Amino acid sequence: METLGFGGFSYTFVKLLVAFILGTIIGAERQYRQRTAGLRTNVLVAIGACQFVALTVDLSGAAGAARVISTVVSGIGFLGAGVIMKDGLNVRGLNTAATLWCSAAAGASIGAGLMPHGVLFTVFIIGGNTLLRPLVNAINRIPVSEGSSEATYEVRVMTTMDQMSHAREHVQESIEAAHYPVSDIQIIDRPGNVVDLVATLVSTSINPNELDAVVAALRKLDCVTSAAWSSRTIV
Structure with missing residues (x-):
């Protein structure tokens, strides 16, 4: 199979490199916020998802990649559950778990050869974790009336x-x-x-x-x- 030759190896290297960079960008923000799953975890999730999908594309084409992507999604769910902690009535780590899930999606996009999609998705991930923070803080400061609370x-x-x-x-x-x-x-x-x-x-x-x-x-x-x-x- 041609994709298993040097050309296929070079392309896989490029995919992993891009997934590594995107995982670093996503993880750096989490590391700066001192979250449980930081830089290294997000990088490993991104390149791991990338490699699983890229390997399947090389071996069995798009049909096999679709099956692997669904497996990656469920597998990351178990990994994300490990960073979710319950502290009394508060639940912590949900956003970090969601970010891990998104890192896997970005890596899977790169592994499937959809690099522009993975890059664009990473921009939206960073935007969700940074640009929305002021809005979240503003909403949290709004007094909640008894009549509208559950x-x-x-x-x-x-x-x-x-x-x-x-x-x-x-x-x-x-x-x-x-x-x-x-x-x-x-x-x-x-x-x-x-x-x-x-x-x-x-x-x-x-x-x-x-x-x-x-x-x-x-x-x-x-x-x-x-x-x-x-x-x-x-x-």
């Missing part, structure tokens, strides 16, 4: 054990009268014949003023010692 809302009422049933009826009626269905009311025992009634709302978006009014009305009841509402952002 969260779990709870109304917490403190009462006595003797008044628990009476207070529970008032809590459910008051909340549902404001058109917020209650999914559950949990009873939490406290010392001194005191219990907390925690009502979880079905709605994921509310009007804070309406819940303020519900809580204010509950506080006026003789069977209620205190009342408040809170929200937890859905992750």
